[in-house]
Amino acid sequence: MRNLYRTVALGGIIAAFFLLYIYQHFKCIDLSFQLEAARTERLEASALNSSLRLEIAGLSNPKRIDMIARRQLGLTETLPSQVREYQPVAGAEVADAQLIRVNHDQ
Amino acid sequence: MQQSRAHVRLLIVAGVALLWATAVFGRLGYLQLYRHGDYLLRAQRQQQRIIEISPKRGAIYDRNMHALAMSIKVDSAFAIPNEIKDKALAAQLLSGVLGIPADLVESRLDSSQNFVWIERKLTPEKSEAITALNLKGVYTQAENKRFYPKADLASHVLGFVDVDEKGLGGIEYALDNQIRGKSEKIGMMADAHQKWFDGAEARRDHGANVVLTLDEKIQYIAERELATAINKTHALAGTVVVMNPNNGELLAVANWPTFDPNAASAGTPAEFRMNRAVSALYEPGSTFKLITLAAAFDQGITNPDEVFDCENGAIYVAGHKIHDHKRFGLLTVADILALSSDVGAIKIAERLGAPKFYDYIHAFGFGTPTGVDLPGESRGLLRPLANWSPISIGAISMGQEVGVTPLQLISAVSAIANGGMLYKPHIVAEVRRGDTVLPREGLLVASEPRRVIQPESAATLRRLMEGVVLNGTGTRARLDGWTSAGKTGSAQKIDPNSGRYSPTQLIASFTGFAPINNPAVAILVSLDSPIGLHEGGMVAAPVFKRIAEQVLPYLEVSPDVPVNERLVQAAYKKQAQNDAENLEDFTPSDFSLLPEQPEAVSSSVEPHSTSNLNPSSHLTLAVTADEDTEISIPDFSGKTMRDVTEMCLRLGLDPVLVGTNLATEQTPAAGSQVRRGSRITVQFGIPAMKLTATGNGFKSAKPLRVTQQPSKVAKKHVRHRH
Numbered sequence: 065m066r067n068l069y070r071t072v073a074l075g076g077i078i079a080a081f082f083l084l085y086i087y088q089h090f091k092c093i094d095l096s097f098q099l100e101a102a103r104t105e106r107l108e109a110s111a112l113n114s115s116l117r118l119e120i121a122g123l124s125n126p127k128r129i130d131m132i133a134r135r136q137l138g139l140t141e142t143l144p145s146q147v148r149e150y151q152p153v154a155g156a157e158v159a160d161a162q163l164i165r166v167n168h169d170q
Numbered sequence: 171m172q173q174s175r176a177h178v179r180l181l182i183v184a185g186v187a188l189l190w191a192t193a194v195f196g197r198l199g200y201l202q203l204y205r206h207g208d209y210l211l212r213a214q215r216q217q218q219r220i221i222e223i224s225p226k227r228g229a230i231y232d233r234n235m236h237a238l239a240m241s242i243k244v245d246s247a248f249a250i251p252n253e254i255k256d257k258a259l260a261a262q263l264l265s266g267v268l269g270i271p272a273d274l275v276e277s278r279l280d281s282s283q284n285f286v287w288i289e290r291k292l293t294p295e296k297s298e299a300i301t302a303l304n305l306k307g308v309y310t311q312a313e314n315k316r317f318y319p320k321a322d323l324a325s326h327v328l329g330f331v332d333v334d335e336k337g338l339g340g341i342e343y344a345l346d347n348q349i350r351g352k353s354e355k356i357g358m359m360a361d362a363h364q365k366w367f368d369g370a371e372a373r374r375d376h377g378a379n380v381v382l383t384l385d386e387k388i389q390y391i392a393e394r395e396l397a398t399a400i401n402k403t404h405a406l407a408g409t410v411v412v413m414n415p416n417n418g419e420l421l422a423v424a425n426w427p428t429f430d431p432n433a434a435s436a437g438t439p440a441e442f443r444m445n446r447a448v449s450a451l452y453e454p455g456s457t458f459k460l461i462t463l464a465a466a467f468d469q470g471i472t473n474p475d476e477v478f479d480c481e482n483g484a485i486y487v488a489g490h491k492i493h494d495h496k497r498f499g500l501l502t503v504a505d506i507l508a509l510s511s512d513v514g515a516i517k518i519a520e521r522l523g524a525p526k527f528y529d530y531i532h533a534f535g536f537g538t539p540t541g542v543d544l545p546g547e548s549r550g551l552l553r554p555l556a557n558w559s560p561i562s563i564g565a566i567s568m569g570q571e572v573g574v575t576p577l578q579l580i581s582a583v584s585a586i587a588n589g590g591m592l593y594k595p596h597i598v599a600e601v602r603r604g605d606t607v608l609p610r611e612g613l614l615v616a617s618e619p620r621r622v623i624q625p626e627s628a629a630t631l632r633r634l635m636e637g638v639v640l641n642g643t644g645t646r647a648r649l650d651g652w653t654s655a656g657k658t659g660s661a662q663k664i665d666p667n668s669g670r671y672s673p674t675q676l677i678a679s680f681t682g683f684a685p686i687n688n689p690a691v692a693i694l695v696s697l698d699s700p701i702g703l704h705e706g707g708m709v710a711a712p713v714f715k716r717i718a719e720q721v722l723p724y725l726e727v728s729p730d731v732p733v734n735e736r737l738v739q740a741a742y743k744k745q746a747q748n749d750a751e752n753l754e755d756f757t758p759s760d761f762s763l764l765p766e767q768p769e770a771v772s773s774s775v776e777p778h779s780t781s782n783l784n785p786s787s788h789l790t791l792a793v794t795a796d797e798d799t800e801i802s803i804p805d806f807s808g809k810t811m812r813d814v815t816e817m818c819l820r821l822g823l824d825p826v827l828v829g830t831n832l833a834t835e836q837t838p839a840a841g842s843q844v845r846r847g848s849r850i851t852v853q854f855g856i857p858a859m860k861l862t863a864t865g866n867g868f869k870s871a872k873p874l875r876v877t878q879q880p881s882k883v884a885k886k887h888v889r890h891r892h
Contacts, residue, residue: 096359107243107312114242121237121319126390138812145650145733147723 215252215284219358225351226314227335228377230328230342232386233421233599239318239328239342239431241335245297245310246290251279253307260305264288267299290333291315316342318431324389326445327382327423327544327597330431339434339443341380341598344545348601348608351377378603383419383596388412391720392422396695399713400426403700405678409446409576410713412721415584415683415692418593418619420542421721423447448547451573452677452696455661456510456643456706457583458569460631463507464586465530466518467627474504474634480513487516488560492568507634508642510658512568519567527563528555533622534582535592536574543598543614550574569661580694582622583681586635587655587689590628591619636686639711647711649684649718651729656682656714658706663699675699680710684718690727693717805840806833806852814852822846829854 122128133139201209230239247268254260261276268275268289278286290313292300297310316331329340337346392410400408405426412422429442444450466472483497494512506514519527531537537552551573553562565571577595585592594617601608610616623631635655638644643658659679662671678700683692695710695717703709801821806814811827818825826849835853838844 111243111312114240117237118240118242118317118319121240124236125320125323126387127321127323127394130390130394141720142723143650147651147733 217360219360220355225335225353226376227316227331227351228349228379228603230349230380230382232382232384232389234385235381236386238320238324238382238384238386239316241314241316243312244294244315245292246313247288247292247297247300247308247310249279249286249288249309250284250307251281251286252284254279254305260308263303263305264300264308267303268296320386321432322428322430323386323393324384324423325429325431325434326425326443326447327384328431330434332435340445340544341382344543345380345598345601348378349380378601378608380601381599383421383599384423385421387724388721389422389424391724392424392717393428395713395716396424396426399695399697399709403697403702403704403709405697405700407441407446407450407698409450409694409696410717411447411576411580411694412717413580413584413595413692415587415689418581418584418595419599420595420597421691423597445544445546447576448542448544449575451548451551451575452663452698453570453572453661454574454579455569455659455677455679456512457579457657457659457679457681458572458574459507459510459515459567460586460635460657461531461534461536461582462515462519462522462527462567463503463634464534464623464627464631465527466522467630468530468623469522469526471521472503472518474502474630476503477501478503478506478514478517480506480511483513485513485516485564487564490561490564492516492564504634504637507657508637510643515567516564519563524558524563525555527566528558530622531566531572533592534585535578536572536582540577540581540595541617542577542595547577548575550578569659576694576696579681580692583683583694584692585622586628586631587683587692588628589625590621590623592622593619632686635682639682643705643707644680644682644711646707647680647682647714649715649722651731651733652684652718652722652727653686653730654682654684654718655686656680656711658711660705676704678704678706678708678710680706680714682714684722685727685730687730690725691718691721800843801846801848803836803838803840803842803844803850806836807840809833811854818850824849826851827854828852831856
């Protein structure tokens, strides 16, 4: 009788290890699927990011901006005589910075 | 008895079980031991994919990190032919989605290979459509595709790639090894439903990013102005190069004809893909007189005030009579350059002597590649001194018998501009992978600048080049607000039919720099065979002016000569009356679209002018305007900023605009009398709507203009363009 129990116990342990192995195997496959899904998601996000960067680059094409400025907005180039340089008054930057700080505090 | 019968039954069952087990294990052993390789192969074919990931090319940026070329992932469709049962049906379906002939698709599906591409680099729509078909044996795979978001901007510099992302031109080709990452293979497993899992992580070994010295805005300005000039002159081709003369950085390299690298292939005509700035060889003509004079000044054999007899327009060199383009008499050296006298240049070169002249030509980099980091550079054409004929010194001194590239010429002119140092022109600022700047190798290796002429010689020549712009053949290159210097060139081309110089086919060019004392840019403009006006001073110099006047403010270079607004306007008005065609050259193309300017009266001749002008004389413009006129200030309320600006300019007032939207307040008030030139402050904001009650509720008494109507200027412009 003792031998029978011993055999059953041994069989149980072996079966448990076997079941554990099976569980781990399938868990591993399942995690692989999850990993692949996460990887795909990351790649998609990365691809979207790249696409958006490409779109930004295309939208900032100087030719496109020039066309919009001239044709849609009716802008023209400034003549040299229309460009004037202003020398900032000494201390003007400090005054501006103080004003900004006051406004910010408010 | 019964026990023995049961025993027999048990034995039978055990025997059957043993036989069954033996059969099973026997078969298992057979499969494992003898058919192992065969079934392993089948399983791998069914469950595993080894996918080669095409490398992701690094991006190419301009100097301000604006992307000029970048790669993003797109889908490509592939098939496993063995998995497709009805290939004809699959081909029909795919043909409908992809828009390619069914026969072609079917031929691809009939391949004996395990893997065939159906169509690569699909649009997102096509990729989604293929996925929606859900065909067994047809899959999509992400690949990188090269995009050039600025289309044809700097296309000759960037180059292009083939379908396998291999660089075929420009920087893409020159730095292909660095930009192109390493391709990698990854293993993927699939379950019974062909769901992929267990893909190995792709190694992050992308290509290196390249940062150029180009500035996309300067590049655009150069390309736009070149295209405008080509359109106007109907030239066969053209080149503009903008360089920082203080370090050899190329800020813009524009060529025409051009191409869109997004749609380029090996089938794109070579003349469209040719980067003329580095590859095109041409006789520089009169621009080469700069080298002649640089050598002469550096050797101290003459000075700007020495007078030469230009023989009334003709000289014999080794028995050959060479005619000048005009019958010049006595000219100073300064005038020889300003008026571009061939006879004068020949006499100076003869005094210099061929060996010394050759040494200087060679020192300025002619006849050898500049070493620019762009592919396909021509070394130029400079015959060894031993091969010079007796007439060579005469021909070369005026820019014939020598072949140069635009890049060689602008490098030499930059050396004159910066005080005599010849820098190696370069366009690659750095190559970086991640945050690491890669060491320079090959063409990217920087070289020390070398002195080709003394600073004093360069300074003398700069002063003479300024004379070209102020009084000589290059007056159309005179800038409003900055000093400039340069030299015109109108070199005859060899007629391939006759083998002689063509009287009608010329290379019109202008090369110069600005401002003179501290040059920020050197610009070369070259137009191949313009029709009609074809002298460099007439067609290329205005392009220099247009580009310089846009680039200098962009680079925040302060004007070094006062800009007289009325002087510009007077010049413009006088010019407009004289010659509408010349006006386009003299002024920005949109200048003529500005509203009416206040009247101003010019009391002397125009500064633009012409070769029969005495270069030694100084032109003055005395402009008078009636400053005392009283003006009644109009009511600006409700007007847009543009309207207010136009009205003020028309009346000769100086507007100060504060805020945005529509004009709400003004100082002085409407109706006040002020002098011309007075300052008017106009406050902008959202005006309060006046609401009046009606039977249906409230309605605005005066509708607010919330959408900007195209202004008169805009309308005129559109009409002009069409």
